Amino acid sequence: MRKIIVGSRRSKLALTQTNWFIEELKKTGAPFEFEVKEIVTKGDRILDVQLSKVGGKGLFVKEIEQALFDQEIDFAVHSMKDMPAVLPEGLVIGCIPKREDARDAFISKNHVKFMDLPAGAVVGTSSLRRSAQLLKARPDLTIKWIRGNVDTRLAKLEAGEYDAIILAAAGLKRLGWSDDVVTEYLSTDLCVPAVGQGSLGIECRADDAELLAALAKMTDQATWETAHAERAFLAAMDGGCQVPIAGYATYEAGQLHFEGLVAAPDASVFYHEKATHTDAKTVGEVVAKQLTEQGAYELIQKVKAEQNEQ
Numbered sequence: 001m002r003k004i005i006v007g008s009r010r011s012k013l014a015l016t017q018t019n020w021f022i023e024e025l026k027k028t029g030a031p032f033e034f035e036v037k038e039i040v041t042k043g044d045r046i047l048d049v050q051l052s053k054v055g056g057k058g059l060f061v062k063e064i065e066q067a068l069f070d071q072e073i074d075f076a077v078h079s080m081k082d083m084p085a086v087l088p089e090g091l092v093i094g095c096i097p098k099r100e101d102a103r104d105a106f107i108s109k110n111h112v113k114f115m116d117l118p119a120g121a122v123v124g125t126s127s128l129r130r131s132a133q134l135l136k137a138r139p140d141l142t143i144k145w146i147r148g149n150v151d152t153r154l155a156k157l158e159a160g161e162y163d164a165i166i167l168a169a170a171g172l173k174r175l176g177w178s179d180d181v182v183t184e185y186l187s188t189d190l191c192v193p194a195v196g197q198g199s200l201g202i203e204c205r206a207d208d209a210e211l212l213a214a215l216a217k218m219t220d221q222a223t224w225e226t227a228h229a230e231r232a233f234l235a236a237m238d239g240g241c242q243v244p245i246a247g248y249a250t251y252e253a254g255q256l257h258f259e260g261l262v263a264a265p266d267a268s269v270f271y272h273e274k275a276t277h278t279d280a281k282t283v284g285e286v287v288a289k290q291l292t293e294q295g296a297y298e299l300i301q302k303v304k305a306e307q308n309e310q
């Protein structure tokens with residue numbers, strides 16, 4: 001029986017996602033043995049710098065992609081949110097399993113709801129996408145950067161460094177945190193999710209036909225469609241984790257509903273458009289074109305240039 005080596009980042013979330021996927025793949029009758037190989041990425045090593053200032057695309061995927069090319073691993077399970085919009089030649093996303101909750105989870109001391117936070121309350125996030133949208137709804141809040149894994153962030157909230165923090169609901173759910181820790185799930189209208197948030201992407205070599213055939217059984221069609229719409233949007237906008245950009249698609253009865261958002265980091269400018277189409281790539285590109293015509297593409301380039309200066 002062929003032994004498949006699965007590359008994974010070392011974080012608890014990455015290993016949980018990897019092991020979950022392997023177990024689900026086994027249930028489909030995939031004729032393989034599996035071994036997990038841990039890989040440390042640049043993003044894992046730089047923990048004390050604000051990620052948006054580090055620059056470079058695919059902070060969490062580069063070393064993993066090299067291991068795929070070098071045949072050291074056969075596939076890797078990524079959070080789609082961490083995947084660059086364009087993959088290197090020779091690698092593909094061979095499978096996209098069913099999406100977890102795409103929303104952002106709001107967690108506060110004493111379970112005070114987001115709109116009930118006192119003026120000036122300190123909210124921890126390291127995402128420009130989250131901070132811009134939160135400031136739009138509550139311009140009086142103070143945003144304070146936060147890094148570290150889920151446990152570290154919850155400990156910082158507990159220690160009183162923040163009045164509230166925001167985390168992806170998907171990460172919390174996959175790690176087995178109960179709904180009780182979450183004060184409220186922010187509606188996708190209040191905080192449009194990041195491109196790919198809650199979705200996993202399985203990356204492998206494009207020529208590994210045997211593996212691709214087995215992976216296909218784990219693909220969820222609706223998630224495949226929404227993930228492709230969101231990635232087409234991200235690619236067209238030249239976006240990434242360094243800029244305040246959000247893109248969220250849903251799929252119903254053959255139709256993709258897409259909304260895209262680009263904002264200035266201080267929430268002084270917002271571009272927000274929606275579209276519906278039957279084709280994933282088209283719907284993402286249509287919204288990207290609408291936003292670009294309003295000036296969103298230039299705003300992204302400007303924010304990127306500012307990040308690099310700091």
Ligand SMILES: NCc1[nH]cc(CCC(=O)O)c1CC(=O)O
Nearest residue numbers: 079081167168170171197198199
């Ligand atoms: N930015 C890091 C990251 N990449 C994926 C997730 C969570 C899981 C997911 O979105 O699928 C997280 C943590 C977070 O944003 O709270």
